[in-house]
Amino acid sequence: MEDYVIEMLHITKEFPGIIANDDITLQLKRGEIHALLGENGAGKSTLMSVLFGLYTPEKGVIKKDGKEVKINNPNDATDLGIGMVHQHFMLVDIFTVLDNIILGSEPSKMGFLTKAEARKKVMDLSNKYNLKVDPDALIEDITVGMQQRVEILKMLYRDNDILIFDEPTAVLTPQEIDELMKIMKDLAAEGKSILFITHKLNEIMEVADRCSILRKGKYIGTVDVANTTKEELSSMMVGRNVKFAVDKDEAKPGKEVLKVENVSVKSKIHANDSVHNVSFNVRAGEIVCIAGIDGNGQTEFVGALTGLDDISSGKITLCGEDITKKSIRYKNTHGMSHIPEDRHKHGLVLDYTVEENMILQRYFEPAFQSGGIIKKKEMRKYSDRLTEAFDVRSGQGAQSIVRSMSGGNQQKAIVAREMDREHELLIAVQPTRGLDVGAIEYIHKEIVKERDNGKAILLVSLELDEVMNLSDRILVMYEGEIVGEVDPKKTTLQELGLYMSGAKRDNKEEA
Amino acid sequence: GSSNEGSNESGSTNEGSGDAAGEYKIAMITDSGDITDMSFNQTTYEASKAFAEANNVDFQYYKPTENSDEARTASFQNAVADGYNVIVVPGYLFAGMIAQVANANPDVKIIALDCGEGDFTEAGMTELPENVCSFTYQEELAGYMAGYAAVKEGYTKLGFLGGMAVPAVIRYGYGFVQGCNDAAVELGNASDVQVNYVYGGQFYGDDAITAQMDTWYSNGTEVVFACGGGIYTSAGEAAKKVDGKVIGVDVDQAGTIDGLYGDGVCVTSAMKGLSATVDATLTDLFAGNWSNYAGKIENLGIVSGTDPALNYVQLPTETWSMTNFTVDDYNTLVSQLYDGTITVDNSIDAMPKTEITVKEFDNIH
Amino acid sequence: MIKKTSFFKRPGVQTLLASILCAILGIILGYIILLFMNSEHAAEGMWAILKNFFKFSNNPNTLMYYLGSTLVKAVPVILCAEAILFAYKAGLFNIGAAGQYTVGIIACLYTSLALGWNWFLCLLAAIVAGAVWGLLAGFFKAFFNVNEVIAGIMLNWIGLYICNIVIGGEKCMNQTKSETFDLFATNPSALLPGFMKEVFGNNQYTTIAIPITIVVAIIILVVLNKTTFGYELKATGHNKDAAKYAGMNAKRNIILTLVISGAISGMAAGLYYLTSIEHYQISSSVPGMGFTGIAVAFLGGLHPLGTIFAGLFVEYITLGGQYLNTNYYNPQVADLMIAIIIYLCGFVLFFKTLINRPGKVKVNANAEPEKTEKKEV
């Protein structure tokens, strides 16, 4: 008999109209790192939510140390030593790190907080596991990486020994990911058992002992990571073989489409510029990528480029025309397409239907309106054409409310819209964030197709794999400056990492 | 609208018929206030109701949904549809309603209070139809008596706190000022006497009005004529803190005010005989004497120079508390007002010219 | 379009059912209150309220007259509700409708009484005044990020006090009566043209305000659902950032929405006071119209046409109070009933889910909490 700390047996969880978990069995060994793999919407988060007491399953039992237990709410889970780092962090922005860690299990005397002892316990844990945090900093002021350490400390503070990580790496930089992997290994070595959800097969290969795969709510199987390959995992996950390397020919750069000269952007938080004196160009038929660790000014730069944020100085030229001071609308209609970093914030009106979202930047064009009245038929036709061409799936077709669609399909809808619009330049920011490998493969293919059609593409990405695979030229951004330009075919991940961490920089200007 | 539901029942009645009580049903319609406004609505309501109970006839009051002619007319139609054929309406606001409904409902008697000739003319009625009568009061006389008495009693710093600036209140106020002035002139201390004058803008007291009264009393005001419904509460409260005095209005408020704010707070009250009028008119109507009133507007004031108790405006002698100005002095004043030795201006267009200082304040609300 | 969903599953029908349920519940609660106060006459009292002006049914002329009056009085409530609804669809809670209504009163009464303008100009003035007040709220929202609910509340009171100063002056208010002069006497040219007066028992107050209200509602319906302008406004309402991303001018849209909403509220005041059915009196509280409008908009299922019926219903019950026998009940009971119905409007959404039972509503499926639209106060 194996030593299982947690056994989830024949779990079935239904939502109206969908069976999110269909008879799933998952067994977690003591001290192992167990990965959970599956496409978007496969039911991973749901399964973990069941384990954490957020959902009650219709069928199935959960056993802890071989004994059946009932988990009705997070308190029950905590009592059983189960902790969870949620896909979207569960931290209160305006609270301090310490307050967030103790929230819900506050030490107190007669209702009054006694923070001193809490602080000691937290600092001890922080030192023991090398999870550096500043207990008095506000969450809103610290990096995502540190926020994640706070989440981990929250679990450790509660003496949890079964730790669930739901897509913890989606928001981290490569360095932070490495750090997290190390922490997870340390924790496992301590005897804690870890459930780890990720879409990144590399990570599974690196840290996991075993991996369970879900597909469309069903359990596919569990494999020992040591005896498997990425290819096997991915085909179990999507039911077919997935190509990881992007197929593409040599770029044939044409005329200059985008020219950025000495662009600076003032920071909203500190006195320095968040983007400083950035210059480069992008030509037709090439993919130029801005790489860098999150928070080095990429978001601000793209904001200035597209008009979402103010630019403080510099000049931007699109197809020979100075568009520095032009409105977003003007840029949209004069050759710029933009897949935004945050699809929920910028990319979509979640409460609009698919068809309404498809004409988001075009509703005023004569094709879609006459005399101020929207041509609903044209809109429908257009939307149907795009969803068909880009395989955007949703419950009620053109009339589905976008909010009800999966992240992958939402992203596809945006990609479809931006690629179909008349444009010379496509700015794609984190186009595959949080998507499963199938979806990533698809979007990468589309981007390359764009390039081959002679469009200029500016890719902004934090994923080094994506950067290396997709781009024809890489610009590395560090603290708001372009510190180097490299050719992906001639560079290594190590060299890129040095640029990104500021340890190396080209001295183009001085030279 | 020309509905006339009530006519079915009262159609056959004529004024002369003996036993009328069984065929009249009395209704009252309130103006902008409620029947608990401690002012003319309440007095009218109580008088009508008491009469109806005593004579064992149906009575009901109607409250219009808004303060508008349209709503008052609706209440009238509603009352008539319910079979009421004697409608008592208090307040000048009703002139407009009467203009709209009186001719169309000849069998419904309308007894209006406080509707003056000017109000009817403004509403487009030059002559009152036979089924309407109206009473107005010479509030200026009551106000005059109160002001005169107070100054004669020895007060030199006085105040007038009106409710809303409506004709009756203004008449009280201007009469009060004239009374103060005349008494001061007689006493020769006109330069010392000062009257603060303000309208609260509503017929009930609240903290803003109390605060205003506090500033008055704390700056030396000795007595305030609280003239308008429940507004006396603000005057009373402020008075109580500094042993100030209050003058009541409409009815003898000594009991109410002293009961709330301490004995002796209420100096006197400027009364008008609203409830007597209602009672007398209804009695006459039931006795078959409507013709005494039909189509008339009576301006009620002083009818006797010798027996002040018969007058429609008076000060209460039963609860007399003044010492320098005695009941005898009061009787003399009344007879002078009766015989015309003293005249009081009843216009409401402008503050009367005086030798005493009148300090006017902005309306509080 | 082929009908895919069954009749009862259609959102419109569900909203309607929910609203009706809410009204019926309100009436039942009202009845219980009557029972409490005087059980003997409760049924009779409830019947009097519901029967309302149909009491005059054997006198069609009077009946029509009071139908007309009810319509006239429903006009401002409906329009305020339309104003609120319009802003709501664009993601703004225009609690400032009350203040916009108030400045509408200032404008139409000042122009008609003090300046002697004709009705068209007076109405225009009311619309412009309301629009300006809306503009202020929009301006603070768009350029200073002041929440429109708060700006609205502040502007309500400022509007009220200005109204008391301006309209309380000698030019508009009869100082010896403490109410504004009557337009019939002072300036008949400022009275709105009549509308089917004969049909409404020669009701002198039935004016073009009634058809205008219906037209406004239809225009709002069309603008919101068919036009690019409505598309923009709703997009801005749902997601300001996405609207900006799409090149829409978010600031302009916020301001424009509140200007239009304010204009409708101002128009509500104009269309009411220019009938001279009521005169303005100094008031120490903001007119309730703007607040009732909020409830009416919700009761009407946030649909421009539903709002018309909700407004009529609310006015009908409000006016029904006067038919209660005052020997048993005080007429304020009707106000209480209305207040209860309005309170129940908060549950319309819940009723809707109740009716909608099996197919649960999808809430915030993919949204992270901080991205959900929200109102802060």
Added chain:
Amino acid sequence: MAGLLLLIQYTLIFSAVLILVALGGMFSERSGIINLGLEGIMVFGAMAGAMVMVLLPAGTPKITIIVLTLVAAAISGMISSLLIAVACINFKADQTLVGTAVNMLATAAATVIVKGFNTARSNGSDFSAKLDYIAGHDAFMFSIGGLQLSWFIVVAVVLLVAAIVFFYKTKLALRIRACGEHPQAADSVGINVYAMRYIGVLMSGFLGGLGGIIYIAAANSTWHFDYGVAGAGFLALAVMIFGQWKPERIAWSAVLFALFRSLSNVYMGIGFLHALPISGTVYNMFPYIVSLIVLAFTSKNSRAPKAEGIPYDKGAR
């Protein structure tokens, strides 16, 4: 001089009202529920408090009157706040709508209830919507020198201190605040979001009810319930925002607002102010204008509780 004393006296009274009601609003919003119904809660609190004062027989010891009145007002405020809690927390109703509805409901209900109360008490001779509670009012009064004070002010100060300590130092407050910022996070660590929101709203009922009785009874001994509380609740809301949802700042804002409000009432007693060509109405308008302008300059970085106004749905993410 006398004018100045009055100014201080009225400023203290209004400050007491505004502090309590605004603190109430703060706790509710901190838990995630926008409470526009403060005005209505005040009416309910005032009504119950006044009824108790009316009902207590003459000769009741002052301390008994004070305690019972306050308790009644607080309880009534809490009960009425349940109208908001149930609708907004359990039924996920629109919070702005519910708040507005409660305000309307309060005035209508208070009118009907007080009328019924008076009718029953007087055997049908008095059916006004007005209560006289002069004896009760007197029980609260005491004076130091020329300054008339009331126990209400003392109560407000004590509660303010308590609120500050509670807000910053207790476990419960930490949890309530978490629910107003990020209810999902609170839920995920086992905090019952519904319960916290109920507590927040009930606290607003408690404080709002007390604010209501102070509003009507500190400066008056009669109240007409058909007129509500004339916008005091909305003013408190402005105070709360002005105070940035923090108790100590709310206290200062309340004093500022109260000062203006009092000025509008007593400026005529203060020589130089009376000489200015400014009418009381303008002073009335002042707090609103000032707060609008100040909000314009502070709102860019103003921090309303992030999750306020959004119904919490366990299932939703």
